[in-house]
Amino acid sequence: MTDKLFYLPRERFQFFLTCISNHCYQCIGPQLRDGAILYEAFTSVEALPKGYRDSQKPGEYRVKQNGDQRFFAWANGPQALKPLFFAPEEPMWRAHKNDEGFVVDGLLPETKSIAVIGARACDLAALKIQDKVFLQGDYIDPYYARRRESVFLVGVNCTHSASTCFCVSAGNGPRCDSGFDIVLTELDDGFVVQAGSEMGGIILSELNLGTAIEEQILLSNSATEYAATTQTRSLPEEDLRKTLFANLHHERWENVAERCLSCGNCTQVCPTCFCHTEAEVPALDGNSSVHMRQWASCFSEGHGYIHGMQTRPEITHRYRQWLTHKLGSWHDQFGTSGCVGCGRCMTWCPAAIDMVEEVNIICGGDRFWQSGEGAL
């Protein structure tokens, strides 16, 4: 990352996209679909959610048009970068019968080089965590690795947090500190930009931008500072691994289980959850069979099933498994928390369970906890 800050006027944003495309990247960026902001392929700035704001709280997500020029003045949508690299469902290999037995062919995905425009700090942090899971253990996951190979990441420093965002407390945002090729901070009439990699530097040099002036830099800092200071939720500051496992019999687990539907939405929207199930899809003629995988959830019946035993028969067990893993045992496995503070598990929870509130109550013992909305 270089310290040099440039200024990209808003009217040159299309040129910025074109420069990226000229390096053979397909641009993927935020777009409004069915009332939510999702990441999809695009070529024109017209596709971006110009003027939209989001409002989020546990169990609720709304977008509304504000009428201004801003592309990125919302916090995050249901989907992170995860589905781009860790596919929700994909074939892994195919077995074909031959005279004696069978042969197996790996089915690696066909991929394009992609450029993600507008990745948030929380999602970049989550991507680093997924890299640890799939690329940095004893075995490299070839499917994830293939999709992850040629990716150009344009980060956006958040200027608007949602009420559910708690990246400051999780230690990841709202400014992107690494993991991007270029990072932007959006102002009214343009963007303060900075390169984070050699390729990012090359693309910025092609844009021929002027350096950002002090006023623009101050404005961009105060905009992200605003996003940081307006966050209301925070995790307890202690060693959560220790405290959660010391509280495995806290009565709050039962309480939250009474509200939790065990639907697994939280795990589906979480940018770090990596569980998946494998399944076999034989061809009708019986001569071949495809081995598939798809996202799984620790809230499902099958996750903990073994013959003669259900490891987690009650919702209490499942919620506790999820939370103690995310914030606790994840540290044992990957040397980091499994939560980046994006807040999606709260927004997309149909029962409006406020995970941060639950953690605070479970860890706090009789300490008083007050959430942003005074939910208690």
Place this chain on the structure above:
Amino acid sequence: MNPYLPYEAEIMERHQETDTVFTLHLRLTDPEMGRSYQFQPGQFNMLYLFGVGEVPISISSDPQEPHLLGHTIRSVGRVTEGMAKLAVGDRIGIRGPYGRGWPLKAAEGKDVIIVTGGLGCAPVVSVINYIMKRRDRYGKLTIIQGVKHPRDMIYREQYDAWAKIPDTRVFLSASSGEALWPWHVGSVIDLFSEVKFDSAVSVSMMCGPEGMMIAAIRLLLERGMPEHSIYMSMERNMQCAIGHCGHCQYGGKFICKNGPVFAYPDVKELLGIKGF
């Protein structure tokens, strides 16, 4: 290298052990793969049945004969019932070996106490066979095994034979007896009072239902066995066997890669707490 791809293997031998338990001896069809394959007792393979799916199965044969891989399988569900129908000459998929096996090097020169229960347990059979073949490297061998019903007992003749070997003691029990069952009727745990051991020079290895293992651990600890001398093989749902799918998690451990064999101190934090 795609770590998910199974390799084809041929069934060279098939033995029916009980009504529902059978052993398949497999040979990898690719000679190169066959030559490079090595494993430790206690490790497992993912076995693939064409068109049906994959399951984790321990390797029950001797590591010095890695060209013929024994798998003792109980048919309980979709994949294992399908496998029960296979015959010599049929093909199956294998990937592995995975996980950490029994501490057989560390146990050399020591007395070994093997505890197993439930429906009989393949992972410990591999240890018993291993020690029997290298009897001079180990001290006294004590085998404590409990089954529900005598007919569930796999390798029954072998147990009878083992019991006759010097320095080897076998304690068997079945929860319900039958005619000609010469051993104890009751739980494995009852047998412990009869078992004498010197906790300072013994290592214990166990596998079976967790409740049984926990009870056995308690008795061993009460009788002075140090925590780090107790090893156990754990079981959870497994999809990938390589630490990616998340199904086998046990707190901070992945049973597929940090286990399935654990030293007791590594898992004691959560042992016996329902839901992990």
